[in-house]
Amino acid sequence: VDLFLARVLDGVATGALYASVALALVLIYKATALINFAQGEMAMIGAFLVYVLAVEHNVPILVALPLVMVLSAAGGVVLHRTIIQRFDPRDHLPVVMVTLGLLLVLNAIAAIVFGYDARRLPQIFPEGNAFSFGIASLRWYTLGVLAVSCLTLVGLTLLLKYTRIGLKFRAVATTLDSAQLVGVRVNGVIALAWAMAAAIGTMAATLYVSDPLRQLDPLVMERVLIFAAAAAVLGGLDSLWGSLVGGIILGLAESLVVGYVSWVPPELGMVVALGTLILVLLWRPSGLYGAKTIVRV
Amino acid sequence: MPIPSLSRSTTRYARLLALTFAAIVLPYVLINTPSFALLGNNVVLNLGTLSLAMAASVGVLALVVLVGYNGQLALAAGFFMGVGAYLSIILSDRVGLPSVLPAVASVAVCAGLGALIGLPALRIRGTYLALVTITLAAVFPALVRLPALKDYTGGSDGLLLEGQSEAPTWLPVADAPLLLGHIPGIGPFLIGTRPLGISQAGNVWAYFVVLISTVFIFWLVAGVLRGRTGRAIISVRDNEIAAAANGVNVGRTKLMAFALSGAVGGAAGCLYAEVYRIVAPESFGLTLAIYLLFGMILGGHRTMAGAAVGGFAVAYLPAITSQITHLPGVPDRYLNGPTASLTLGLLLVIFPMLMPAGVVEKFGRRGGGRRAESSPGDEPVATAGTEGVLPASDSVVRAPGRIITTPDRRSTVVD
Numbered sequence: 001v002d003l004f005l006a007r008v009l010d011g012v013a014t015g016a017l018y019a020s021v022a023l024a025l026v027l028i029y030k031a032t033a034l035i036n037f038a039q040g041e042m043a044m045i046g047a048f049l050v051y052v053l054a055v056e057h058n059v060p061i062l063v064a065l066p067l068v069m070v071l072s073a074a075g076g077v078v079l080h081r082t083i084i085q086r087f088d089p090r091d092h093l094p095v096v097m098v099t100l101g102l103l104l105v106l107n108a109i110a111a112i113v114f115g116y117d118a119r120r121l122p123q124i125f126p127e128g129n130a131f132s133f134g135i136a137s138l139r140w141y142t143l144g145v146l147a148v149s150c151l152t153l154v155g156l157t158l159l160l161k162y163t164r165i166g167l168k169f170r171a172v173a174t175t176l177d178s179a180q181l182v183g184v185r186v187n188g189v190i191a192l193a194w195a196m197a198a199a200i201g202t203m204a205a206t207l208y209v210s211d212p213l214r215q216l217d218p219l220v221m222e223r224v225l226i227f228a229a230a231a232a233v234l235g236g237l238d239s240l241w242g243s244l245v246g247g248i249i250l251g252l253a254e255s256l257v258v259g260y261v262s263w264v265p266p267e268l269g270m271v272v273a274l275g276t277l278i279l280v281l282l283w284r285p286s287g288l289y290g291a292k293t294i295v296r297v
Numbered sequence: 298m299p300i301p302s303l304s305r306s307t308t309r310y311a312r313l314l315a316l317t318f319a320a321i322v323l324p325y326v327l328i329n330t331p332s333f334a335l336l337g338n339n340v341v342l343n344l345g346t347l348s349l350a351m352a353a354s355v356g357v358l359a360l361v362v363l364v365g366y367n368g369q370l371a372l373a374a375g376f377f378m379g380v381g382a383y384l385s386i387i388l389s390d391r392v393g394l395p396s397v398l399p400a401v402a403s404v405a406v407c408a409g410l411g412a413l414i415g416l417p418a419l420r421i422r423g424t425y426l427a428l429v430t431i432t433l434a435a436v437f438p439a440l441v442r443l444p445a446l447k448d449y450t451g452g453s454d455g456l457l458l459e460g461q462s463e464a465p466t467w468l469p470v471a472d473a474p475l476l477l478g479h480i481p482g483i484g485p486f487l488i489g490t491r492p493l494g495i496s497q498a499g500n501v502w503a504y505f506v507v508l509i510s511t512v513f514i515f516w517l518v519a520g521v522l523r524g525r526t527g528r529a530i531i532s533v534r535d536n537e538i539a540a541a542a543n544g545v546n547v548g549r550t551k552l553m554a555f556a557l558s559g560a561v562g563g564a565a566g567c568l569y570a571e572v573y574r575i576v577a578p579e580s581f582g583l584t585l586a587i588y589l590l591f592g593m594i595l596g597g598h599r600t601m602a603g604a605a606v607g608g609f610a611v612a613y614l615p616a617i618t619s620q621i622t623h624l625p626g627v628p629d630r631y632l633n634g635p636t637a638s639l640t641l642g643l644l645l646v647i648f649p650m651l652m653p654a655g656v657v658e659k660f661g662r663r664g665g666g667r668r669a670e671s672s673p674g675d676e677p678v679a680t681a682g683t684e685g686v687l688p689a690s691d692s693v694v695r696a697p698g699r700i701i702t703t704p705d706r707r708s709t710v711v712d
Contacts, residue, residue, distance in 0.1 A: 035424050037431070086650060092370055094649040096427045097594055100587050101645030104638045112634030222583060226432050233428070270439045274432050281421045281429065 006137065007259045008252065013142040013211075015251020016149035020204030021228035022235065022243035023153065024197035029237045030173040031193035032089045038102035039201050040225030042079075045106055046072040046202025047121070047209055047216055048114055054122055061122050065206055069199040076198030077191045084194070085187060110218040118215035124207065145207050152200060153244055160240075165192065173238070223270060227254070230273040234280050236290020245288060250276060323347065324504045325474055328497050338621045345572060346616045348504045351511040352568035354608025357592035358518060358601065359562035365598035366522060367554035368534030370423060373414065373430040374562045374589050377407050379437045379581030381566025386458045386576060387449055400567040404560050411559015415552045434586035438578035455577030458570055461496065462503040507568050514564055519601055521557060530554050584638065588615075591645045597657040606657055614640060 021039060028036045036042075046068055053064035079102070087094045125144035129137035160166035171179035172189045180186050208224060209216040231250045235242025253276070254269045280287060327344040334340070359374040381403045388399035414433070418426055441450045450456065472492045493501065521527050529550045532540040541547050570576060592611040596603025615637035622632050652658075 033424075035428055037428075083646060083650075092423045092427065093364070093598070096370060096372075096424060097590060097649055098646050100431070100590060101642045104584070104587050104642030105646065106642075108635045108639035108642060112631050112636070112639065115634070222435065226435060229428055229432070233425070268439070268443065270432075270436045274429070274436050277429055277432060278417050278421075281425055282417050285420070285425075 003259075007255050009138055009142050011252035011255030012248055013139075013145045013251070014255065015231075015248035016146050016244070017204050017208045017247070018224065018227045018231045018251055019244040019247025020149050020152060020200055020207070021224055022232035022247050023156070023240060024201040024204070025228060025232045026235075026237060026240060026243045027156075027193045027197045027200070029232070031169065031190045032084075034084075034089045034092075034095045034099070035229065035237075036197070037096065037099040037225070038079075038106060039197065040205075040221035040228070041103050041106035041110070042072065042076070042198055043201030043205035043224075044216075044218060044221040045075075045110055046198070047205040047220075048110055050202070050206045051119055051121055051216055055119070061124055061210075065124070065203065068206075069202050072198040072202040073195035076194035076196075079198075080191050080194040085190075107218055114218065116217055116219070118217045120215055121206065121210045123212060124210045127212070141211055148203070148207065149244065152203070153240060156196070156240060165189070169193065226270055227251075227273050230277045230280075233277055234287055236287030238291055239287065239289035242287055242289035320508060324501045325493075328493065328501060335617070335621065336625070337623050340617055340620045342616075344500050344504055346612055348500075348507045348572040349569070350609040350612035351507050352565050352572055352608075353589070353592060353611040354605045355511055355514055355561060355568060356565035356589050357596065357607040357611065358515065358604040359558045359565060360589055360593045361596075361598055361601065361604045362518060362522070362530075362561060363554055363558040364593060365600070365603075366527070366534060367530045367551065369418060369551065369554065370427040371414075371418060371430040371555070371558070372427055372586055372590055373433045374558065374565075375434040375581055375583075375586035376430075376437050377411065377559050377562025378566040378569060378585065378589075379441070379576075380410060381407050381563030382570040382576045382581070383441065383450055383456065383566070384563070385567040385570050386456045390456070390459050391449065400564070400571075403567055404563045407563025407566070408556045408560035411562070412552050412556040414559070415555025418555065419548050419551055431583070431586055434581075435583040438582045441578040441581075450578075453578060455575060455580075458574040461574070462499040462506070462571070463495070465502075468502075503571055507572060510564070510568055514561060515601060515605070518557070518561060522601075526550070526553060587645070588641060591641050594645060594648050595656060600657045603657040614644075 021043060024039050024043070025036060028034065028039070049068045049071060050061065050064050053059040053068065054061040059067070083098060083102070084095070087098060089095055123141070125140040127140070129139055131138045160169055168179070168184045168189050169192065171182070171184050172186055176186060179189075205221060205224070208214065209220060214220070227250055228247070231246035232243050233246070234249060235244070235246030250273060253272055257272060258269055324344050324347070327342055327347055330341050330343045332339050332341040356374055356378050359377060360372065363369050363371050363374075384403035384406055385399040388394045388402055392399075394402065414430075417429075421429060440446070442452050444452075474492060522530065529540070529545045530553070532543070532545055533547050533550050533554075537547050540550075566581075588611050592607030593604070594607070595610050596605065596607030618637045618640050621636070623629060624632060
């Protein structure tokens with residue numbers, strides 16, 4: 001039972017991070033109905049910047065992370081303004097291509113500048129366990145990750161519900177054209193979505209690699225992106241809370257399946273994500289909490 | 298500028314002859330690995346890259362069939378290439394099937410797999426389909442490394458195609474330089490007059506195998522796309538509802554496009570295995586899928602010529618960028634990473650802005666060219682009331698991705 005508990009807790013922590021990246025995907029999807037394939041790599045670059053500040057320039061990581069989140073937000077806006085804004089999101093092919101191209105570019109830049117060596121980030125949360133029961137223990141890391149993910153989600157929900165900018169965002173997400181007609185500056189709102197997504201992604205990636213069991217390298221986010229995409233689709237691509245549920249379900253599935261079914265190797269984790277993706281899209285295309293879309297013929 | 302049809306077909310044959318001649322001479326030039334200077338770098342060209350370019354063209358063709366002609370945003374061509382390459386090697390090394398049988402079997406399996414993957418794709422579309430298929434391509438290396446499959450796939454080590462390509466003795470593959478070396482001008486310098494060694498002759502032979510297969514595959518796919526099935530495939534892209542209303546079985550057509558794409562992708566994998574003779578899991582991951590996508594975008598996703606151009610770009614850009622180790626103004630250490638990915642990614646971002654239809658449509662000779670002769674036969678069928686009939690003139694006139702503007706062509710359609 002102890003081991004089971006430990007695995008559940010691990011799964012939940014990983015799941016919460018998948019959920020955070022999924023949240024970034026959902027934000028952009030809500031605003032513009034496009035899936036940002038480059039999200040993982042954007043986050044990875046952010047994590048590298050945190051590394052540079054924290055390790056090479058000795059900035060305390062709790063200062064470095066918010067700083068880089070602001071930088072990433074700016075980067076997100078720049079990406080949107082210079083590239084994404086030029087394309088009509090309803091025409092899928094160019095947008096998919098461009099975000100995949102960005103994936104390749106950002107990944108190559110990271111690999112060229114930082115190389116493929118794995119790097120270790122300083123820990124953000126205190127080491128050791130908050131509680132322990134037998135062998136199972138709740139690490140501060142797990143607790144911290146959960147808390148941060150939930151706080152982000154709560155903060156975002158409040159922002160969208162009770163502020164003026166949130167209202168504008170919801171207007172754009174519901175019907176872009178009508179929002180424009182009533183005087184919302186659509187591009188500003190979408191740029192804001194990109195900024196928030198980039199910042200959240202950076203945070204998630206930094207937390208992900210700050211786990212003492214993981215390391216930072218340019219390839220680390222490919223896997224996370226696949227899980228996050230599956231989580232976002234599972235939760236419903238336009239539902240903020242759905243992404244949390246989806247992320248945690250996938251994190252649990254990964255941790256428990258790989259932990260318990262002995263013949264299932266760790267590599268199969270990605271296949272689990274792929275399977276989830278296909279099943280959800282087949283049987284419930286709008287995910288667990290997504291709004292159903294009705295296409296008028 | 299109306300050109301009399303006789304002279305047109307004469308120039309066409311002349312061009313074809315010149316191309317054939319070039320295709321025969323080129324491997325003998327490249328086998329000597331000529332090099333040229335590019336921005337202060339010594340760039341070496343070899344025959345493998347040319348053979349690989351043709352395999353890549355076939356891979357890009359698999360995407361073009363599905364994305365360009367059928368309008369389904371399925372990006373798993375890299376996955377099929379992987380399956381084809383692995384399967385053909387396993388069938389020839391482990392099972393011991395002779396000569397072309399492994400390739401034929403792998404292509405058949407890939408066609409089946411394509412249809413299988415097409416089944417869920419019937420209900421998934423647009424960005425979602427792109428997401429699922431790109432994930433499939435990204436998962437391939439993990440699948441290959443599964444312990445359960447490790448005995449067959451070699452896990453992370455990859456697989457080696459045993460033996461080496463050997464030119465048949467009845468063909469003068471090795472002795473051809475004795476003849477070609479005397480071509481005035483290029484012969485003595487670029488080819489030389491010594492016969493090739495066994496391994497060189499093997500490489501040249503592999504090139505010819507790949508060349509002939511590639512031409513055959515393009516010809517076959519062109520035939521399918523020009524016929525009844527092809528018109529159905531295009532009509533589904535242009536307007537599913539209208540296609541269905543005109544008697545096209547949309548689901549079956551999409552599955553056929555998937556199977557065709559799977560088969561072509563598998564064939565590309567077989568050619569890859571024939572050229573490289575070694576496969577590794579990482580060769581067929583996310584990066585390959587995006588590279589193929591780049592090839593499709595560069596060439597133009599609605600033309601077969603685009604697939605050919607794109608394939609060459611996919612093979613040659615990385616081959617050249619990886620040899621550029623010095624650039625004025627850039628520290629050398631920034632040039633020994635994955636500069637190929639950087640270049641391709643940047644182009645992938647820039648291209649949709651500059652030329653959304655690809656280079657072939659942008660720079661290609663006036664819309665018509667080769668198709669103008671072959672089309673009068675099939676266009677009237679399309680307008681005459683059989684399966685491929687489409688409501689608006691839109692899709693018929695805009696035959697495979699070309700907006701027809703030439704006067705002669707317009708008149709053939711009106712006929």
